[in-house]
Amino acid sequence: MASSKPILEVKNLKKWFPVRSGFFSFFGEQRYVKAVDDVSFEVPEGGSICIVGESGCGKTTLARTILRLVEPTGGEVYFEGENIYDKTRGELAELRLQMQLIFQNPFEVLDPRLTIETLVGEGLHIHNLEEDPQVVRERVFKALEAVRLVPARNFASRYTHELSGGQLQRVAIARSLIFEPKLVIADEPVSMLDASIRTEVMNLMTDLQKDFGHTYIFITHDLAQARYIGDFCIVMYLGRIAEMGPMETVILDPIHPYTKALVSNIPVPDPTEQRDRIFLEGETPTPIDLPEGCRFKPRCQAYSDTYCKPEEPNLIEVSPGHWVACYAP
Amino acid sequence: MAILEVENLKTHYYIGDKPVYAVDDVSFTIDRNETLGLAGESGCGKTTTAYSILRILPANGKIVEGSVKLDGEDLVTKSMEEMRKIRWKKASIVFQYAMNAFNPVLRIGRQIVEVIQEKEGGSEQAAALTVAGLFEEVGLEPSRIDDYPHEFSGGMLQRAIIAQALSCDPRLIIADEPVTALDVIVQNKILDLLRKLQAKYNLAVLFITHDLSVVAENCTQVGIMYAGNLMELGSATSVFKESLHPYTYKLIGAFPSVTGPKRRLEFIPGTPPNLMKPPPGCTFHPRCPYAQDICSKELPKFEEISNGHYARCHFAGQLEFGGEE
Numbered sequence: 001m002a003s004s005k006p007i008l009e010v011k012n013l014k015k016w017f018p019v020r021s022g023f024f025s026f027f028g029e030q031r032y033v034k035a036v037d038d039v040s041f042e043v044p045e046g047g048s049i050c051i052v053g054e055s056g057c058g059k060t061t062l063a064r065t066i067l068r069l070v071e072p073t074g075g076e077v078y079f080e081g082e083n084i085y086d087k088t089r090g091e092l093a094e095l096r097l098q099m100q101l102i103f104q105n106p107f108e109v110l111d112p113r114l115t116i117e118t119l120v121g122e123g124l125h126i127h128n129l130e131e132d133p134q135v136v137r138e139r140v141f142k143a144l145e146a147v148r149l150v151p152a153r154n155f156a157s158r159y160t161h162e163l164s165g166g167q168l169q170r171v172a173i174a175r176s177l178i179f180e181p182k183l184v185i186a187d188e189p190v191s192m193l194d195a196s197i198r199t200e201v202m203n204l205m206t207d208l209q210k211d212f213g214h215t216y217i218f219i220t221h222d223l224a225q226a227r228y229i230g231d232f233c234i235v236m237y238l239g240r241i242a243e244m245g246p247m248e249t250v251i252l253d254p255i256h257p258y259t260k261a262l263v264s265n266i267p268v269p270d271p272t273e274q275r276d277r278i279f280l281e282g283e284t285p286t287p288i289d290l291p292e293g294c295r296f297k298p299r300c301q302a303y304s305d306t307y308c309k310p311e312e313p314n315l316i317e318v319s320p321g322h323w324v325a326c327y328a329p
Numbered sequence: 330m331a332i333l334e335v336e337n338l339k340t341h342y343y344i345g346d347k348p349v350y351a352v353d354d355v356s357f358t359i360d361r362n363e364t365l366g367l368a369g370e371s372g373c374g375k376t377t378t379a380y381s382i383l384r385i386l387p388a389n390g391k392i393v394e395g396s397v398k399l400d401g402e403d404l405v406t407k408s409m410e411e412m413r414k415i416r417w418k419k420a421s422i423v424f425q426y427a428m429n430a431f432n433p434v435l436r437i438g439r440q441i442v443e444v445i446q447e448k449e450g451g452s453e454q455a456a457a458l459t460v461a462g463l464f465e466e467v468g469l470e471p472s473r474i475d476d477y478p479h480e481f482s483g484g485m486l487q488r489a490i491i492a493q494a495l496s497c498d499p500r501l502i503i504a505d506e507p508v509t510a511l512d513v514i515v516q517n518k519i520l521d522l523l524r525k526l527q528a529k530y531n532l533a534v535l536f537i538t539h540d541l542s543v544v545a546e547n548c549t550q551v552g553i554m555y556a557g558n559l560m561e562l563g564s565a566t567s568v569f570k571e572s573l574h575p576y577t578y579k580l581i582g583a584f585p586s587v588t589g590p591k592r593r594l595e596f597i598p599g600t601p602p603n604l605m606k607p608p609p610g611c612t613f614h615p616r617c618p619y620a621q622d623i624c625s626k627e628l629p630k631f632e633e634i635s636n637g638h639y640a641r642c643h644f645a646g647q648l649e650f651g652g653e654e
Contacts, residue, residue, distance in 0.1 A: 054512040164600045194370035194539065195583040199596035221512065224542070224585040228594055251587050265513045267542035269584040271565035280514055283482050 006042040006078075007183060007215050008066070013039045013075035015058075015065045019288060034287045035061040037239035038075070040315075043183075048209060048216035050230035050247070052223050054262075054284055058239040059219045063185050066217075067099055068092060079183070097127060100176035104188035106168035110160045110175075117156035120144065120174050129179075143174040146211065147204060166197035170204065177212060185217045190225065202229050223266050227251050232321075235259045238287045238295045241315060245322030255324045257302040294327070302328040330401070331358035332500050332533040333382070333420075338395035340374075340381045349604045351377040351390070353557040356631065359501070359550070362527065364534040366548030366565070368541055370580075372601060373554040375537045379503045382535070383422055384412045400500060418448050421494040425506035427486035431478040438464075438474030441493045448497045463492040467522060484515035488522065495526065502527075503535045508543065520547050541584050545569055553577045556602050556612035559631065563638035573640035576613050578650045611642070619648055 016032035035058040043049055051059045064070050066077050068084050077084050079095065087095060103109050110119050121140040124130040130139065137156075144152035147170040160168060169189065176184060189205065190198045206229065209216060220226050226233060227247055234244040235256065243256040254260045261278040268275065280299045291297055293310045308327045315323040340352040352374040359365045367375045380386045382397050384404060397404045399419055404412065416422075424430050431440055438460050445456040461471040467488040478486060487507065494502055504523065508516040524547065527534055536548055544551055544565070551568040553561045553576065561574040572578040582595030599616040602608050608615055614624035623643050631641040640646075 054514070166600070194601075195541070196370060196580055196597035197600070199583050199594040200598070202594070203596070222585075224587045227587060227591065228585045248591070261514060263587055265517045266587045267513075267517075267540070267546045268586050268588050269542040269545050269569070269581055270586070270588075271545040271548075271569050273545075273588065275588070277517060279518065283484050283515055284512070 005045050007045040007080060008043040008217075009076075009078040010042070010066060011040050011076045011078070013062070013065060013077060014073040015061050015070060016073040031288055034239045034290065036065055036072075037287070039236075039239075039241055040075075041234060041241065041244060043215055043217060045182075045215055046209075046213060047232060048206075048218065048230045049232040049234060050218045050220060050226035051234045051236060052220055052226050052262075053236035054221060056238075056284060056286065057236040058287070059221075059236055060187055062236070063101070063187055063217065063219055067096065067101060067185065093127070097129075097179045098181050099183045099185065100179060100181040102169075102172055102176055102184060102186040102189050105192050106165065106172045107160070107192075109172055110168060112160045114159075115156065116144070116149075116158050116160070116163070116171055119160075119171060120156075120178060123175065123178060127179075139178055140174075143178040144171075146177060146208065147171070147174045149174070164197070165193050166201055169193060169201055173201075173205065173208070177208065180212060181214055183215045183217070185219070187219045188221070189218070191220070191222070198225075199228075205229070223251060223263060235262065238284070238290065240295065240312075241323070241325060242296065243322075243324045243326075244315070245319075245324075249319075249322055255318060255322075256296075256326045257300050257328065258296050261301075294325075296326075300328075302326075304328065331360050332400060333359040333535065334396075334398040335378070335382065336396045336398070338378065338381060338397060339393045340377050340386065340390060341393050342377075342387070342390045344389070344605070347605055350557050350607055351604060352381060353607075354395075354631065355554070355557075355559045356395075357550075357552055357559065357562055359533040359535060361500070361531045361533050363550060364527065364536050364548045365550040365552060366536045366538065366544035367552045367554060368538055368544045369554035370539060370601060372556075372604070374557040375539075375554050376505055378554070379422065379505050379535060379537055382503065383416055383420060384409070385416075385422075414448075417444055417494075417499065418497045419499055420501040420503065421497070421499045422503040422505060423487075423490050423494050423507045425509055427483060427490050427510070428478070430490050431486065433478050436475050436477055437481065437489050438476075441489070441496055444493060445496050459496065460492070463495060464489075466495070466526070467492045468518075483511055484519060487511065487515075487519050491519075491522065491526070495530070498530070499532070501533045501535065503537070505537045506539070507536075509538065509540070516543075523547075541581055542586075553580065556607060557604055558612055558641055559639075560613065560642070561638075561640045562631075567635075567638045571635075571638070572650065573634050573638065573645040573648075574613075574642045575617050575619050575648060575650070619644060 015036040016034050019031045053059050065072050117140050121136045124136050130136050141152040149155040190201050218230050231247050233247045233250040235242045237258050243259045254263050261280050264278045294313050313325045313327050315325045318324050336356050338355045341348040342351050369375050381392050392405050441460045442456040464471045469488050508519050548565050551565045552559050555576050561577045579595050579597045597616050610625040611629050614620040629641050629643045633639050634646045
């Protein structure tokens with residue numbers, strides 16, 4: 001489905017947050033939380049990629065840095081061939097219409113004092129895209145119909161408390177789609193929703209892509225969910241990409257020891273299935289004092305002195321489109 | 330004999346004088362060394378069921394009918410003073426948000442010592458020794474007994490809570506979404522720990538979660554709740570493999586898996602009902618693809634369909650669900 005031309009190119013992106021560590025930081029070196037540390041990947045136009053990882057792996061910071069909601073420490077992001085960090089504020093505002101963000105919790109995003117019509121349509125006013133109230137209303141109705149809130153007229157006049165969680169998330173999606181963006185970044189879009197409704201929203205998002213032709217970046221902690229929503233998977237560990245490749249390959253045939261452990265720990269809705277768990281030592285450390293070399297080394301079960309080099313491993317293409325940052329064979 | 334027997338439990342909340350039918354006619358039992366997974370979506374009444382058992386409902390919640398027997402003793406008729414003696418000692422609860430369960434300005438060890446002294450008496454030193462032992466048992470360094478909650482990670486806090494829940498040697502542990510806020514790798518370590526402790530102390534565990542995958546892997550018995558009703562109850566294998574209730578079947582189909590071929594995920598059109606005005610008849614009928622006339626008129630009985638496998642559906646056992654797997 002995806003053509004080969006990348007709509008988004010992320011090159012050596014870094015986002016380090018300085019840590020204040022009390023009086024003695026005066027003498028010592030400045031320390032950083034390396035939330036995103038040298039991340040590069042491409043997103044093909046019309047594709048839908050998932051960025052997965054545990055809490056604190058930097059997936060949300062990555063999304064925020066791509067949208068330039070926070071300034072990067074280093075690196076470039078090209079959207080349709082143009083570096084977004086070279087843009088002025090005005091140009092950026094325009095560009096952001098093409099790059100929309102959907103958040104996890106629609107209850108926090110949508111103002112409870114506004115009607116659904118205002119919520120979906122306000123962006124058009126804010127960006128001075130449309131003045132005519134009649135046209136705005138038509139576009140709002142069209143957006144609501146697109147996310148299957150029909151009849152749109154009935155939903156438009158309601159307030160958020162009159163809608164269920166699933167319906168609200170669809171309002172949030174309509175709010176983004178009204179601009180007909182080229183790229184939609186969705187940060188845990190269905191994690192708040194109950195299982196019986198989750199699939200409905202996931203299917204809707206997939207169908208919308210067919211109608212509107214936009215590109216998706218999904219951010220999720222749930223690999224099982226990712227499998228059903230994306231076609232390309234990026235697994236992050238402590239700010240870096242551990243492995244990336246076609247979704248089914250990464251999930252069914254992972255190569256990086258971290259991905260292997262992650263996949264093996266995901267519960268499966270089948271009591272008769274016996275699975276071998278890979279237990280990792282300890283918990284995910286914070287990305288402040290990273291170990292020398294491979295950052296997964298302290299917890300890695302495949303670590304060996306013979307092939308693991310002291311430098312940080314780079315991503316190597318092991319099969320077409322499947323990249324792994326690991327020395328182990 | 331079962332450790333916990335819940336029979337026809339009905340718990341309602343009152344908004345003004347209007348009842349919210351949060352738990353409506355729920356019955357199940359849990360034996361020693363058995364884990365019952367109570368699963369369902371938000372608002373289905375699973376947490377209210379747990380709170381009813383320990384009688385820790387909010388002020389506007391009331392048990393209107395039914396009995397809860399712990400070791401044969403009915404808890405519903407007990408006074409609050411008597412309940413105080415039962416909580417922690419006979420039945421304890423592990424809450425979902427470990428980070429909120431401890432007082433942030435008191436040392437963790439101190440807070441567990443407090444529970445032990447309150448319930449068992451004895452000296453502070455003796456209690457502190459018990460806590461050190463418990464810490465070891467749940468995989469925490471005994472030396473960290475004097476740490477404050479903010480010095481622990483999420484997984485460690487969850488371990489500390491489990492230590493606290495075990496501190497007075499209970500017979501029953503209620504685990505309310507014990508791992509929901511944790512990452513999968515830590516989640517499995519905690520679940521593993523719970524299983525080991527359960528086997529060691531012969532505990533009965535009531536495991537409450539919205540995640541059917543976690544239930545499938547951790548529970549011997551499974552109960553599926555919807556809109557205050559227990560819809561299906563049975564062994565994990567029978568509930569997952571030979572579902573009797575359309576809701577169970579559909580809900581299982583909604584859960585993605587990382588193994589096997591990619592199948593089509595199901596969803597259930599519509600939303601759960603408003604529990605102030607539950608629909609007449611079966612509460613699931615407005616969303617049920619198999620609903621007939623009778624479903625909107627008569628509330629189906631909760632009946633044993635095959636050995637130890639119960640369901641609340643007029644057509645339980647007669648429906649053919651696609652027949653995959």
